[in-house]
Amino acid sequence: MLIPKYSGTLDLLGSASNGNGQDASKLSAIIEQARQAKVELVAQQKRLREEKAPKPLSAKDLRKMETKRFEEKTRVRHPNTSSILSRPHPIKGVRKIPVLVNARGLPFLRIKKPQPTNLSGVIRHKLERRWKRILRRDRLTIDLLFAKDEDSWDRMTGAQEPTTWARHYQLGLTEVFDQIRESDEAAAELAQKMWNVVLKERAMAEEEEKERRAKGDSLAGRD
Template sequence: MSAKVPRNFRLLEELEKGEKGLGAEACSYGLEDGDDLMMSNWNGTILGPPHSAHENRIYSLKIHCGDEYPDAPPTLTFVSRINLPCVDPRTGKVDPTKLPCLVNWKRDYTMETILIELRRLASIEVLPRILLTCSLGRALYRALLRQIVRLPEETHSDFLRESIGHHVLRRFKKDSQLDSPYQITNALKVGYEALDLLRRSSNGSMDATTRMESILHSYKPKHEDLSRHKKYLQQVAERLASRIPRTRPKYPESLVSPVEKPRNVLENPVPISEMKHPPSDGLRRVPTFVIVQNGITFLRYHKPQPKRLTQMIRGRLRTHNRIVSEREKLRPTLLWAKDEDLWDDNLVEQIPSARTLGIKEPELWADDIIAADKTLSAKNREWGLRNLEIGRRMMKVWLKEKALGDIEGSTEELKRKQEDRRRIKQKMKDERRTQKLKRHRFAARMADLEDTSDPQNSSKPEKTIEPLRPE
């Protein structure tokens, strides 16, 4: 049997360890008063665990070591407000029956053990407690509605029952948004008191009936408004039911023309002869196959390219850049999570008794980060495969367009069209030249007539008309 270390020696050892910072980095403790010879009152500090509701928060508490310490556990009181199952929300005292290390207290435990246990408890999600609260609220709501139906008709009118049901429904809707455990506890307490009042009233208690009527009397104006609103809705429903329903006219089938399924010209290019709206010059516009950054492809038929096409390309680039930036942000977070996992492993190795505290080991901090990285990697891979598939389809369209352009450009029909177009242009050019010659001759004839009619101008030299220049 090993010798027991006296109380003062044990406290001196813990004081030296706390002042030198040899303990856990997320927890610290020290004497409240340096002149305290009994070393009874201590101050503790806990840093909130990451990835929890207490992240980046610092909680301070007071520790009182009695005369029987370390044979008996110390008493702890939080100075900072904290939401933990083992802490009283009003006084901040730690319930020793709800903290595993205080329930199974051993002489080897220290104040650092308690602080680490509180920090670990803060990192555990309280989802079962929330589910329990929701189930209690639903059970209480159903019990209240069942009890309202059981009220005797002799002493409770239909309007009174309806008013009670409306009040219960309104109160539960109002309290469904509560987040504070203290407020939730008070709301459940009021609900159970109302359930007890309804039970006593259904059993014939006049005091309970009188109290219930006095409570409802304060909500009488609201219930009167409710009854008036219900009467108004009933009148509106009767008016709507009395109306003759309107029927939309049906057009005869002969007037309805069938809609043909549009043909996707971009997927299946067709020759110019089969186009509904062929180009005016008879030439096929073969698109240009363009590849931009990150493998985004598109077909450009003309310049400048449409604004919607530019917006589409920029939107796809923003999507890819957002995925890449999120993956880059996860890299330092993964390192921090691995440090937290290493810290937890070191604590378990240094404190052998931590395995017997009765707390289920949480999952690794790095698991969520790795899962998020896998999700983003899958999205990036899916984005790349989609671009590859779109690029293959556009390449097929471009090859078909190019082949049709080569075939249609080398046919005799295209040459004949070009020859007809050249002949028409030459004919129009000749007509313009003929009209110009006629105007020139008419002007020369008019000048000759003026000279012969005026004898005074006969001595003047005749005007020479310049010949037309060939175009």
């Protein structure tokens, strides 16, 4: 909307301020027209933004979206998913052999990338639990030294208690050592089972490759 120019704007303002009702009305109309023009301009700009074609996503943005969808899809383990140790399974096409990975002492089989979110969560939880046990072991080891000093002081002063200070820390230290040892032994046993899966997958992949080649040679001979 075009706003008409009014000649003698200062005269109009002066007249309106002196109480001229007609000029005051003209001045109000001009102000209202300016306000309406601003409202229409804002609305027009909004329509242009909405009608503007969206910018095509870059390859990086597409990868991010795909990764996010995969993370949401694999956040919870599917109830019908079989154990990784039940492999190998019959498949169609070329078999992809899993890779045995060592994540700071925790073994797992990587089938493909990206890694399922639920698997990452399990690995992170187990590693955090093991690290907490290591911290507790180190803390108890230091506390045990102080406790032995307390016991030595009690013997020197004849103020020995029914049980020693060191005994409580030694029991805790033995417990955490057993926990770490048991988890490490379980991880080693699991690693061996997973390695057996890899060997079986390799053997089956080789056998399937031989069958494909024999089938290809047979078809070529018919031609």
